[in-house]
Structures are given as C-alpha cells and as structure tokens.
Amino acid sequence: MSYIIDRRLNAKNKSAVNRQRFLRRYRNQIQKAVSDAVNERSITDIDKGGKVSIPGRDISEPIIHHGQGGYNERVLPGNKHFSEGDKIARPQSGEGQGGSGKASDSGEGEDDFSFTLSQEEFLDFMFDGLELPNLVKRQLSGLEEFKTVRGGIANEGQPGRVNIVRTLRSANMRRLALTGGKRRQLQALQSELAELEQLPESERDLERYQELLDAIAKIERSIGKVPWLDTFDLKYNLMIKQPVPRSKAVMFCIMDVSGSMDQATKDIAKRFFILLYLFLQRNYEKTEIVFIRHHTSAKEVDEDEFFHSRETGGTVVSSALRLMQDIIKDRYSPEQWNIYGAQASDGDNWGEDSDVCRDILADDLLPSCQYFSYIEITNNEHQALWNVYETIQQEFPDVFALQHIRGVADIYPVFRELFHKKVA
Secondary structure: OOOOOOOOEOOOOOEHHHHHHHHHHOHHHHHHHHHHHHHHOOHHHOOOOEEEEEOHHHHOOOOOOOOOOOOOOOOOOOOOOOOOOOOOOOOOOOOOOOOOOOOOOOOOOOOOEEEEEOHHHHHHHHOOOEOOOOOOOEOOOOOOEEEEEEEEEEOOOOHHHEOHHHHHHHHHHHHHHHHHHHHHHHHHHHHHHHHHHHOOHHHOOHHHHHHHHHHHHHHHHHHHOOOOOOHHHOOEEEEEEEEEOEOOEEEEEEEEOOOOOOHHHHHHHHHHHHHHHHHHHHHOOOEEEEEEEEOOOEEEEOHHHHHHOOOOOOOOOHHHHHHHHHHHHHHOOOOOOEEEEEEEEOOOOOOOHHHHHHHHHHHHHHHHOOEEEEEEEOOOOOOHHHHHHHHHHHHOOOOEEEEEEOOHHHHHHHHHHHHEOOOO
16 A cells, blocks of 8 residues: 655645645634625625634644543632522623623633635635536537547557557467467477486487477477567557537526616625626536626626626616527527526516516526526515515426525625535
8 A cells, every 4th residue: 555645835835735634624614704704805805815714712622631540639618609509600702702892801812813715715615515506418419528538459559558568468368379389399398308317327318318409499499489579469548539418508697787776786786796707607617607787678798897887777677587588599599508597686676577577487487497596685675576586486496596685794695595505
C-alpha cells in the first residue's frame, strides 16, 4: 500500500491540505457565516471572497488528559445566597460573552475567529447542496457531444498507444507456438544426453554422444532465430468516440420593473437574480439564460440591460409569460431542452390579467417546464397574483413553487429553499 502526502504550500506558506481540512471540519459554521455575509453585502460585492467570522467556541477541540484518581474528601465552604436545588438565572447578554452585548464590569469572553475565504471557496459554500430540479439528459440526433473512451485492443494504431502488457503477452504466445515442437525435441535429446553422461566413460557410445551434442546445438540455434518481438505482436489501445447525452437547459429570468416596484424592491429582485445567474454560470456550462423585463409590455434584453436599465411603466404580467412562450416555440423545443423559469414581482397586476397569467402557465408553460419558481417581494399582504399562483401550485406541486420575500435577509434562504438538492 502506498501513501501520498500533499505538502503543497499556498501563497502564505501555510499548508493547503490543512486549510481544506479546516474548511471541511467547520463546514456548517462557515456556511452560516457565508449566508450572513451574502445578506449584508452590496449587489456588486455579492460574489467576491472576503473575511468571515465564526464563534471561537465552535473551533474548540476536546482535550484528553489525566484525571484525578483515587478517593478524595473535600470540605467546601457554604454560601448565604444559594441552597441545594436552587435554579440560577441565565446571565444577561454581555456577561462572559466576548465581542457582543452591552458593557459590563465583570465576565470574560473570547472574540470570534476571523479568516479570509477566496472567491472560489466563497462560491463553493454559497451554492453547496443546490441543483436544478428535474434536470433530464436529452440526446439530440446529429447534435451529440462525443467523448473518447477505451474501445478494446487493435492490431494497428499510433506508436504512443502501444499496450505493452498485451504486446509482450502476444510475443510470448507466438514464440511458444513457433518453437513448441523444437523445445520438446530438445528436452528429449537433453534427457538422453544426461543418461549417457551418467555412464562411465568406458561404457559410453561416444559417437551417439557427439550426435546428441550436435543435434542440441542445432535446435538451440533454430530456437534462437525466432525473433523476440515481431511487428505482428504489437497491440494498440483502441480509442473510439462515444456519443454523450447532453443536459441542455435554459433559464428564463422574468423581472417586473413596473412603477409599483420601488427601488428597494427592484434591488431585492436584482439580488435574487444575481444569485441565480452566478449559480447557473458556475455549475452548468451548457445552460442558456434568457432575460425578460416587463411593465405593460415585455422585452428580451441582455444581462447588462436586465440589471441596470431604468425603464418603468404599468403592470401587465401576462406580456412576459407570452414572450416566454413565443421564445420557447422559436428556439427551445421542450423535447430537446430542459426549460426553467424564475419570476420576481411585487404581486401587483392590472385588472383581470392575473387570470390570464394562470391560463398561460397552466395550459402552455408548466407542461413544457421542468421547474418554475415565483417570488413575491412585499412587506404587505399578498396581492392578487399570489392568490392566483397558489391555485397553480396546488395543481402542479412538483413543477411550480412560490416563496415570499420581505427583506434582504430573506433572499438567500428563499433561494436555497427553491433550488435545494432533493434526496431521492
């Protein structure tokens, strides 16, 4: 058994393998710290690494030491404040807790342990345990991706792909096959020669003895002429291209930018979609993203305009769903693509348009989608759109999900709830 010891050093001359062990050991505490950091950061800094802190008590390790053995008798002084069985009240915040609470003239504590996560590590913890639900691999005729795999052994190939073991095995079998008869003759002659050598010299047949020596030498020369390795023996690893089913997915990001969405609400929606965008870009190379902004009319835009345009107006949600439906018909066949949708709004909608949205979703979009999520961003009571969407969730519980966001602190928990990895 062999052991591999990783002694690579990072930029600060600290063992990289020790750092990875630390991150694995305190994964739960670090994930909570990352969650808090996501809620506190600005939109532009949400994907960057940085300093996070975990409570010092969480990184304490057990210590094995010798206890006091034997029997001991102690005389402990009494007190005038407590008797046996009394309950002691929990200390107030700041008494014995370092780095938090109000000022106190007593108590001791310990500051939180702070360390820096790289951007890669930060995103790893941010999206740990998340996935696109119901992702299905779809094989497209004529559009397959191929991967090169081992396809057995061939008699012809490139010199760099020679299979040494199979080549030597073939050479050995060839030599045995070509020299098998001669080796049996040689063995018989050597046995006869050994019998003659055991006789006294006076009783030997010298003529026969010399004949045996000549015959043995001739057979050995004949066996020696068989080449040790022949071009016929060369065996090559055969590499073939094998089609790979592709998991092609498209995510529709639909954001309400109507006048009822104030700037704070729009910022919350942008935060949610930035998280979604980072998640898709990081975990799914083949995933395409379609950005749709809408007020009274919907428009497909690029990433920059989706997050930075200041266009606003009234509210007709069905315009965005119709545009999504048209794009699917033109570019994304449900037979070839995994289709996902994410919609963010404050729930406000014009007149009877909410019923139109329900019909479009239930009759056209959801039967073609793998998953559709709706988040409503409001501090008030739910709007008409939420009430209509609740009926859709009851009809399509595995495909449609809706969540309520009241403030920035709810964004990341809601995002994890919508895209958490489901256990089979």
